[in-house]
Amino acid sequence: MTDKPMVNNTEEDVEEDHSFIQAIHDARLEPTKKYNHPQTASQEIGWISKALMVSDRSDRRLNFPRQNTEITKYMDTAWRLKEQTQNLS
Numbered sequence: 001m002t003d004k005p006m007v008n009n010t011e012e013d014v015e016e017d018h019s020f021i022q023a024i025h026d027a028r029l030e031p032t033k034k035y036n037h038p039q040t041a042s043q044e045i046g047w048i049s050k051a052l053m054v055s056d057r058s059d060r061r062l063n064f065p066r067q068n069t070e071i072t073k074y075m076d077t078a079w080r081l082k083e084q085t086q087n088l089s
Contacts, residue, residue: 026034031043038044057063068076 031039032047032049038047055062
Protein backbone atom coordinates (compact mmCIF):
# COMPACT_ATOMS: atom_id res chain seq x y z
CA MET A 1 0.00 0.00 0.00
CA THR A 2 1.33 3.44 -0.87
CA ASP A 3 2.00 6.10 1.73
CA LYS A 4 0.32 9.46 1.92
CA PRO A 5 1.90 12.04 -0.41
CA MET A 6 3.15 14.37 2.32
CA VAL A 7 4.74 11.67 4.50
CA ASN A 8 8.55 11.42 4.36
CA ASN A 9 8.61 8.03 6.04
CA THR A 10 10.53 5.73 3.67
CA GLU A 11 11.47 2.76 5.80
CA GLU A 12 11.47 -0.10 3.34
CA ASP A 13 13.59 -0.30 0.21
CA VAL A 14 11.85 -1.71 -2.82
CA GLU A 15 13.84 -3.54 -5.49
CA GLU A 16 13.42 -2.44 -9.08
CA ASP A 17 11.49 -4.73 -11.37
CA HIS A 18 13.72 -4.86 -14.47
CA SER A 19 11.06 -6.47 -16.65
CA PHE A 20 8.62 -3.66 -15.83
CA ILE A 21 11.23 -0.99 -16.57
CA GLN A 22 12.06 -2.70 -19.88
CA ALA A 23 8.34 -2.81 -20.77
CA ILE A 24 8.07 0.95 -20.11
CA HIS A 25 11.10 1.64 -22.29
CA ASP A 26 9.75 -0.60 -25.07
CA ALA A 27 6.40 1.20 -24.97
CA ARG A 28 8.12 4.53 -25.63
CA LEU A 29 9.96 3.31 -28.74
CA GLU A 30 9.08 4.54 -32.21
CA PRO A 31 6.66 2.28 -34.10
CA THR A 32 9.37 1.35 -36.64
CA LYS A 33 11.52 0.02 -33.80
CA LYS A 34 8.64 -1.81 -32.10
CA TYR A 35 7.16 -3.61 -35.10
CA ASN A 36 8.47 -5.11 -38.34
CA HIS A 37 5.50 -3.90 -40.40
CA PRO A 38 3.06 -0.97 -40.07
CA GLN A 39 0.15 -1.71 -37.75
CA THR A 40 -2.31 0.82 -39.21
CA ALA A 41 -3.01 2.34 -42.61
CA SER A 42 -1.73 5.71 -41.36
CA GLN A 43 1.62 4.18 -40.47
CA GLU A 44 2.10 2.87 -44.01
CA ILE A 45 2.82 6.41 -45.20
CA GLY A 46 6.40 7.18 -44.28
CA TRP A 47 7.13 3.79 -42.71
CA ILE A 48 10.35 3.46 -44.69
CA SER A 49 12.07 6.74 -43.87
CA LYS A 50 15.48 5.91 -45.33
CA ALA A 51 16.41 7.40 -48.67
CA LEU A 52 15.99 4.91 -51.49
CA MET A 53 19.10 6.16 -53.22
CA VAL A 54 22.09 8.30 -52.35
CA SER A 55 21.57 11.99 -53.10
CA ASP A 56 23.94 13.22 -55.79
CA ARG A 57 23.90 17.02 -56.17
CA SER A 58 25.84 16.88 -59.43
CA ASP A 59 23.16 14.76 -61.17
CA ARG A 60 21.02 17.28 -63.07
CA ARG A 61 18.20 14.75 -63.54
CA LEU A 62 17.37 14.77 -59.84
CA ASN A 63 18.67 18.13 -58.62
CA PHE A 64 16.84 21.32 -59.54
CA PRO A 65 18.61 24.24 -57.87
CA ARG A 66 16.94 27.61 -57.53
CA GLN A 67 17.59 29.72 -60.60
CA ASN A 68 17.32 33.49 -60.71
CA THR A 69 16.26 35.39 -63.81
CA GLU A 70 16.01 39.13 -64.28
CA ILE A 71 12.36 39.24 -63.16
CA THR A 72 12.96 37.10 -60.06
CA LYS A 73 15.93 39.26 -59.05
CA TYR A 74 13.82 42.39 -59.56
CA MET A 75 10.89 41.06 -57.50
CA ASP A 76 13.22 39.82 -54.76
CA THR A 77 14.69 43.31 -54.47
CA ALA A 78 11.21 44.90 -54.56
CA TRP A 79 9.91 42.64 -51.77
CA ARG A 80 12.99 43.33 -49.62
CA LEU A 81 12.53 47.08 -50.13
CA LYS A 82 8.83 46.79 -49.24
CA GLU A 83 9.63 44.83 -46.05
CA GLN A 84 12.28 47.33 -45.03
CA THR A 85 9.93 50.29 -45.48
CA GLN A 86 7.19 48.52 -43.49
CA ASN A 87 9.61 47.71 -40.65
CA LEU A 88 10.75 51.33 -40.42
CA SER A 89 7.19 52.69 -40.18
